[in-house]
Amino acid sequence: MQILKLDPRALKDNPDDTRRSKSSPQSDALLLATVKAVGIIQPPVISPEIDGGNGYIIQAGHRRVKQAIAAGMEEITVLVVEAANDNGAMRSMVENIAREPLNPVDQWRGIERLVALGWTEEAIGVALALPVRQIRKLRLLANVLPPMLDHMALGDMPNEQQLRTIAAASLDEQKEVWKANKPKKSERADWYNISRALSKTRMFAKDASFGDDLAAAYGIEWVEDLFAPADQDSRYTTNVEAFLGAQQEWMTSNLPKKGAIIEVNNWGQPELPKKAERVYGKPSKSDHVGMYLDRDGKVQSVAYRIPEEKKKGKGGAATAGGLPETDDTVVDAPKSRPEVTQKGQDMIGDFRTDALHEALGRAPIEDDMLMALLVLAFAGLNVRVDSGASDTVFGPKRFKRHAARLIGEDGRLAFDGETLRVAARSMLIDVLSCRRGMSNSGVISRIAGDAIGADNFLPNMGSEDFLLCLSRQAMEAAAKEANVLPRQKVRETRAALVDHFRQERFVHTAALFAPDPQDIVDLIKSGEVLDGDTKGHDGRDDNSAEEEDVDGSALGEEEGLATPEDEADLPDSADDAPEAVDPDEEQDAYGIAAE
Structure with a gap:
């Protein structure tokens, strides 16, 4: 290495210089003012020509040499070094990156030149202190149309998302889109419309439920998105039809019991079968499962239940929720919109019931409280019993399995305290419900849930x-x-x-178990019935509004009472009616809670 004073006009530009994009006029003006004020502080680096010439080639400091010429300097101090085998390719790359960030196009061209000289991507990454992923990302610019690259080199770069879309398209598609959206001279390119015209729907491997066997069968080839974060599975395919076909086949092969593939509407929401009700709480064994593909092609599932057919009244007309049809000619004033919609009330009923059942199974309950709850449970609106006090049918017998636990082999009651507690908890879970509809226990279930702290078991709403x-x-x-x-x-x-x-x-305040005070008053009033008022009746209050909500109108003799021949239609086992869990499976849990 030696120091010389040479005329800057005699120095030649390096044809292999890494920086091709022009510097901004502001930075050139600042450098020129610095050169005029204090001169060139750091001498440019040059080397003799290796092709037989007598001149010198600039290896580092092209801008300093140009601004020295612009400042009118006759001589400048330079450092003369021996020419490298690669004509200073790596040295030029490192020098330009360290001084001012290179344009991505210039970085890509420099990397491609190093690769042509035998450098590997790993070696380039170590030398430039860049991750190998960044090197591969820059090499994707090789897939960009050359006229687009020339325009990008002028400083008009698309953002990373737009560049990713452009690089993923074929050259023919890029050529057609660039021809239609080519900017005029001195104008910026409309990269948004260019990338939008070249964009394709991507289906990601992280959303796929099928395995490699179905992917190979449908000819799906995964492409890695190098612009995505390195710690995520960024593989994708643009073969949308094959991806959706593989997802459909996987759903068909993995349908659960009582499962079905359902369609989605224009908003991407599942379309349940007619009269089906969506289950927002914990699904039971009798509920159905619908599987569908969302807008991203991901397999989703939704639980729903099919309600039983509504019974008809005496006149043969169908009633809604068991209520007889009435001709009401009174026009009420328009009501204000409630805080919670009907659908929200259905969801609250599901949430309350799941929380109540979980509290009955796990929360600590004293024996006297447990027996009191059992009495309350049989006063629920949804409880129907074959009464021996009258000939009226109050409902199906589902509770044989609970009573069987308390019966010994000799036919007598034989049980311990723990067995009694488990049977009582199981009975309460079967009886008490806050769901809207025929299974609603009314204010009884709210009182029970408030007594045992079921609010703590409500889910996040x-x-x-x-x-x-x-x-x-x-x-x-x-x-x-x-x-x-x-x-x-x-x-x-x-x-x-x-x-x-x-x-x-x-937890919304409307979902808490604390009952309405008016409902408590009505419940207390219903017990203040004189013995004389019930004589000649079947033991029920004919004017009870709550019973009418459940049973519709009182059952008459002409409708037919439940006879032994009709008992086959009444569910008397756990498999005949909706059940969230098998009580036998939870017996240990109930026993622990009872302790």
């Missing part, structure tokens, strides 16, 4: 499905309680609440 059922006022009240700032639009407030309640538990 901060999901989008439930928040969709709240009115704007109710949602803003929930946001205020959770210290979440309400947004201008309802859907934005809902999204903020969903995000907030992912970490915290939310």
Whole structure:
């Protein structure tokens, strides 16, 4: 190495210089002012020509040499070094990256030149302190149309997402799109429309339920997205039809018992069969499972149940929920929108019932409280018994299996305290329900749940499905309680609440078990019946509104009473009626809770 003073005009530019894009006028003006004020502080590096010439080639400092010429300097100090075998390719690459970030196109061209000289991607990454993934990402620019690359080299670069889309398209497609969207001179390219015209739907391997065997059978080839985070499975395919076909075959082969493949509507939501009711709580054995593909091609499932056929009244007309049809000519004033919709009330009923059953199975309950709850349970609206006090049929007999645990081999009662507790808990779980419809136990289940602390077993209701059922006022009240700032639009407030309640538990006040005081008053009044008022009747209050809600109208003799021949139609075993869990399987859990 030696130091010389040479005329900057006699120095030649390096044809293999890494930096091809022009520097900005502002940076050139700043460098020129610095050269005029203090001169060139760090001498440029040059080397003799290796092709037989007598001149010198600039290895580092092209901008300094140009600004020295612009400043009118006659001589500058330079460092003369021997020419490298690669004509300074790696040295130029490192020098330009360290001084000012290179344009991605210039980086790619420099990397391709190093690869042509025998450098591996790993060696280039070590030398440039870049991850190998970044090297491979830059090499994707080889798939970009050359005219596009030339325009990018001028400083007009698309963002990473747009560049990924462009590089994934074929050259023929890029050529057609570039021809239609080529910018005029001195104008920026419309990379948004260019990438949108070249974009293709991607189906990701992380959303696939099928394995490699089905992927090979359908001819699916996975492509790795090098622009995605390195710690994620970024494989994808653009063969949408093959991907969806493999997903459909996997669903067909893996349908659960009582499962079915259902369609989705225009909004990507599952379309349940007619009269089906979606189950938002814990599904039972009798519930159905619908499997479908969402908009991303991912397999999703939803639980639903098919309600029983509605009974007909005396006149033969179908009744809704067991209520007789009436001709009401009174026009009520329009009511304000409730805080929770009917669908939300259905969800609350499911949540309450699951929480009540879980509390009955696990929460500590004293023996006297347990027996009191058992008495309450048989006063529920959904409990029907073959009464011996009259000929009226009150309902099916489902409780033989619980009574069987208390009977010994000699036909006499034989049980210990733990067996009695387990049977009582199982009986309560079968009887008490907060679900809306025929199985609703009424205020009885609310009193029982409040007594045993079933509020602690309610699930997190901060999901989008439930928040969709709240009115704007109710949602803003929930946001205020959770210290979440309400947004201008309802859907934005809902999204903020969903995000907030992912970490915290939310239970709407309308879902708590505390009963309505008026319902308590009505329950107490129903017990204040004189003996004289019940003589000549079947033991029921004919004016009971609660019983009418469940049974419709009182059963008359002409409708036919339950006879031994009709008992086959009444579910008297666990398999004939909906059951969340098998009591025999939970006997150990009930025993632990009883202790």
